[in-house]
Amino acid sequence: MYTTFRRTLALLALTMLSFGSATLPASAAPGATLVGASFSVHMDSDQKDRDTTVTVTVRDMWGGTAARISSTFGLWDQYSDQGPFQLAILNHVPYETLKGAQTTFRIDPHGHNHIEPNLFVDLVFSDGSHLTSECPQLDLDQESRQIACGIS
Numbered sequence: 001m002y003t004t005f006r007r008t009l010a011l012l013a014l015t016m017l018s019f020g021s022a023t024l025p026a027s028a029a030p031g032a033t034l035v036g037a038s039f040s041v042h043m044d045s046d047q048k049d050r051d052t053t054v055t056v057t058v059r060d061m062w063g064g065t066a067a068r069i070s071s072t073f074g075l076w077d078q079y080s081d082q083g084p085f086q087l088a089i090l091n092h093v094p095y096e097t098l099k100g101a102q103t104t105f106r107i108d109p110h111g112h113n114h115i116e117p118n119l120f121v122d123l124v125f126s127d128g129s130h131l132t133s134e135c136p137q138l139d140l141d142q143e144s145r146q147i148a149c150g151i152s
Contacts (some may be wrong), residue, residue, distance in 0.1 A: 003035070004029075013069050016043060016054050018088060019128070021034075025143075026095075027129065028095035028096075028125050028127055028129040029129070030045040030096045031090040031094070031125040031126075032065065032094065032125040032126050032127040032129055033094055033125060033126050034058075034066055034089055034091070034092050034093050034094075034098065034123060034124070034125060034126075035089065035092065035124055035125060035126050035145075036086070036089065036093075036120070036122075036123070037058055037063060037066075037067040037086070037087040037089060037121065037122070037124070038071070038084035038085060038086050038122050039056045039083055039085055039087065039115045039118075039119060039120065039121045039134050040074065040081065040083035040084045040085070040089065040119075040120045040121075041076065041081070041082045041118065041119055042081050042082075042117065042118040042124075043076050043077065043078055043079060043080050043081075043082065043115065043116065043117055044078065044079070044082075044117070044118065044126035044137065045078055045079075045116055046078055046114050046115050046116050047075065047076055047078045047115070048073075048075065048076035048082075048107070048113065048115045048117070049075065049109060049111075049113045049137070050071055050072060050074050050117070051109075051110045051132050052069065052106065052108065052109040052110065052113045053070060053071065053072050053107040053108040053109075054072070054073055054076045054106070054107055054137070055068070055069070055095065055104075055105075055107075055108070056068065056069050056070075056085075056103065056104070056105055056106075056119075056121065057088065057089060057103065057106075058098065058101070058102075058123065058133075058151070059101055059102050059104065060091075060093050060095050060097040060098055060101050061100060061101045063096075063098070064091060064092045064093070065090050065091065066089070066090060066091050066097075066098060066101075067087040067088060067089050067090060067091075067123075068087055068088055068090060069085055069086070069087040069088060070077070071085075072108065073085070074118045076115075076117075079110065079147075080086065083111035084106070084122070090096050092125055092126075093132070095125050095129060098130055098131055098151055099151060099152065100150065100151065100152070101150075101151045102133075102145070102149065102150060102151060103119075103121045103133035103135070103148070103149050103151060104145055104146055104148045104149075105117070105119050105135060105138065105140075105146065105149070106142075106145055106146040107140050107145050107146075108145065109141070109142045109145075111142070111152055112141070112142055113138050113141065113142060114139075114140070114141040115138075115150040116138060116140075117135075117139065117140075118134075118135070118136045118137060118138070119133070119134070119135040119138060119149065120132065120133075120134050120135075120137075121133040121134075121151075123151065131149070131151050131152065132152065133149050133151045133152070134145065134149065135149035
């Protein structure tokens, strides 16, 4: 399932490239700042209840919040693809402060909810460069609510 999700994301990235430049820059131009952020999820064997809140936060190297989204997003069925969902950009931080930083994925269920999402976060910068955060095979529930994943 996760391999299919990654292939789908790769095809989406190639499609997006066909409308812009031929290749993504290997690194950002000096002064490039965060201008966009989105996340997508592929659900594995469990579903997310419609009243479970999901929060995705992108933090810079010093722990400052660069981008965030929080919502219930409705029901996420098992083996489904969800998103992309656009995060609010709270700080237009430089590329260098996000490379090697962290994305957090948190759930706040009402009662019991166990989910096994595969998270993909795409960060877009003012020069067209990208950083990503991939968190495969997460295992979250009402007792283990949050996990952090690296940005590269």
